[in-house]
Amino acid sequence: MLSSRAIRIWTWLHKWTSLICTLFMLLLCLTGLPLIFHHEIGHLLGDEIEAPELPAAMDRQRVSLDTMAQAAKAQHPQLIIQYAGENEDDPRLWWFTLAATPEPTSDYKSVAVDARTGLVVREYRIGEGFMDLMFRLHVDMFAGLPGKLFLGFMGLLLLIALVSGVVLYAPFMRKLDFGAVRKDRSTRVKWLDLHNLIGIVTLVWCFVVGATGMINTWAELLVQYWQYDKVSALLAPYKNQPLLKAEERAPLQASLDTAMHAGDKRKVSFIAFPGTAFSSPHHNTFFLKGSTPLTSKLLQPLLIDARSSQLTAAPELPWYLTALLVSQPLHFGDYGGMPMKILWALLDVATIVVLGSGLYLWLRKPQGARKSAKGVAAGSLDEAKSPETAAA
Amino acid sequence: MLSPESRRLWTWPIALGVLSTSGLLTALVSDDWGDTWSWIGLGVPVLVIAWFAWRPQRAD
Numbered sequence: 334m335l336s337s338r339a340i341r342i343w344t345w346l347h348k349w350t351s352l353i354c355t356l357f358m359l360l361l362c363l364t365g366l367p368l369i370f371h372h373e374i375g376h377l378l379g380d381e382i383e384a385p386e387l388p389a390a391m392d393r394q395r396v397s398l399d400t401m402a403q404a405a406k407a408q409h410p411q412l413i414i415q416y417a418g419e420n421e422d423d424p425r426l427w428w429f430t431l432a433a434t435p436e437p438t439s440d441y442k443s444v445a446v447d448a449r450t451g452l453v454v455r456e457y458r459i460g461e462g463f464m465d466l467m468f469r470l471h472v473d474m475f476a477g478l479p480g481k482l483f484l485g486f487m488g489l490l491l492l493i494a495l496v497s498g499v500v501l502y503a504p505f506m507r508k509l510d511f512g513a514v515r516k517d518r519s520t521r522v523k524w525l526d527l528h529n530l531i532g533i534v535t536l537v538w539c540f541v542v543g544a545t546g547m548i549n550t551w552a553e554l555l556v557q558y559w560q561y562d563k564v565s566a567l568l569a570p571y572k573n574q575p576l577l578k579a580e581e582r583a584p585l586q587a588s589l590d591t592a593m594h595a596g597d598k599r600k601v602s603f604i605a606f607p608g609t610a611f612s613s614p615h616h617n618t619f620f621l622k623g624s625t626p627l628t629s630k631l632l633q634p635l636l637i638d639a640r641s642s643q644l645t646a647a648p649e650l651p652w653y654l655t656a657l658l659v660s661q662p663l664h665f666g667d668y669g670g671m672p673m674k675i676l677w678a679l680l681d682v683a684t685i686v687v688l689g690s691g692l693y694l695w696l697r698k699p700q701g702a703r704k705s706a707k708g709v710a711a712g713s714l715d716e717a718k719s720p721e722t723a724a725a
Numbered sequence: 726m727l728s729p730e731s732r733r734l735w736t737w738p739i740a741l742g743v744l745s746t747s748g749l750l751t752a753l754v755s756d757d758w759g760d761t762w763s764w765i766g767l768g769v770p771v772l773v774i775a776w777f778a779w780r781p782q783r784a785d
Contacts (some may be wrong), residue, residue, distance in 0.1 A: 683771070
C-alpha cells in the first residue's frame with residue numbers, strides 16, 4: 334500500500350500534469366473527433382476526389398509517369414512538383430503536389446490526375462474549409478514545428494497524468510466495488526466516481542493514442558536525423574552538387590521502372606523529387622510500400638539518380654521511422670473499418686468526460702481540503718471523511 | 726502473487742486493459758478476424774462505461 338507521503342506526491346503530480354495539459358487535450362479531443370471521420374466528411378462536403386467512370390477494361394491501363402506529371406504541371410506552370418504518389422484508396426488516381434520552391438512550405442497545390450488517361454481530374458482543396466481548420470488546430474495550432482513540439486510536450490504531461498491517475502486509483506477505490514458510482518451522495522462524489530471509472534476503463538486506449546500522438550510530433554525531426562545520420566553518407570559522391578536542372582533530368586518513367594525493378598515492394602507510397610525535404614538535390618527518392626495491412630505501413634526508400642535513372646542506394650528505413658509509421662494508425666483509428674471509427678469517437682468523448690470531470694473536481698475542491706488532506710497523512714485514506722477531500 | 730485486496734481492485738482494470746490492447750493490435754495485423762476482434766476489444770470497455778454510468782441505483 335502507498336504511504337500517505339507517496340499519496341501526496343502522486344496527487345501533486347496528477348493535479349499539476351493534468352491541469353497544465355487539460356485545455357490543450359480538450360482542444361485535441363474536440364478537433365480530433367471530426368478528423369476520425371475525415372474521409373466520410375470530405376465525401377459529404379464533396380472534397381473527396383473520385384475517379385471518373387470509364388470502361389472497366391481500362392482500369393489496369395496506365396499512362397507514363399511523365400504524362401501525368403506534365404498534366405499536373407500544366408495546371409500550375411510557374412510551380413514545380415515536390416511530391417507525387419498513388420492515391421491510397423484508388424490506384425487509378427495519382428496526386429501531385431506543387432509549390433514555388435522545393436523547400437518545405439504550407440503554401441502548395443495538390444492535383445489529382447487520372448492514371449489511366451493522364452488527364453487532370455481536379456485539384457484538392459488545400460488550406461481552406463472546416464476540416465483544414467480542425468487539422469491545423471490538431472497538429473500544430475498554426476505554429477509550425479514549435480507548435481507541434483509544444484503539443485507533443487502536452488502529450489507527455491498527459492501520459493504522466495495517466496500513470497499517476499492509475500497509482501491513485503488504488504487508494505480511492507479501496508472501499509468501493511469496481512464501477513461503483515455513488516449517485517446518492519453529493520454531485521462531486523458522483524463525478525469523482527465517474528472520473529475514476531471512465532479513466533481506468535479508457536486507460537489503455539488513451540495512453541496509446543496519447544503516446545502515438547506525441548511520437549508523431551517528432552516525425553520531421555526523426556526524418557532529418559535519419560538523413561543526417563545515414564543518408565548523407567550514401568550521397569557523399571553527390572556532395573555539394575547544385576539542384577539538378579529540369580532539362581538535365583531523365584524521363585520520370587525510367588526512374589519508376591528502376592524503382593519497380595529494384596524494390597521488393599510493389600506500390601508507390603510517394604516519390605520525393607530533387608531538392609525536397611525527403612530527397613537530395615540530385616535524386617528522385619521513391620518510397621515503396623507493401624500491400625498487406627502491416628507491410629503497407631513499412632516503407633522502402635530507393636534513391637534513384639534523376640539524371641541517369643540508376644539506383645544509387647536502397648537504405649534500410651531505421652527502426653525509429655518504422656516504429657513511427659507502424660504506430661500512426663494507432664493514433665488515427667483508421668485501420669478497423671467504420672465500427673472502429675465509431676468506437677474511437679466514443680472513447681474520444683469518454684476522454685472529454687474524464688478531462689472535464691477532472692477539471693470540475695479541482696474547481697469544486699471542498700473548503701479546507703488542504704487541511705484534511707494533511708490530516709489524511711496520519712491515518713489511511715478511508716479514515717478521512719471520504720476520498721473526496723483528498724482528491725484536491 | 727496479488728493479495729486478495731489487490732486482486733479485487735485490479736482484476737477488472739487489468740482484464741479490460743488486456744482486452745483493449747488485444748483489440749488495438751489485432752486490427753493492425755489482419756483485416757478480417759483482426760478487425761472483428763478489435764470491435765469487441767474496444768466495444769466491451771465502452772459498454773462497461775455505459776453500464777456502470779447509467780445503471781439504476783441498487784435499492785439497498
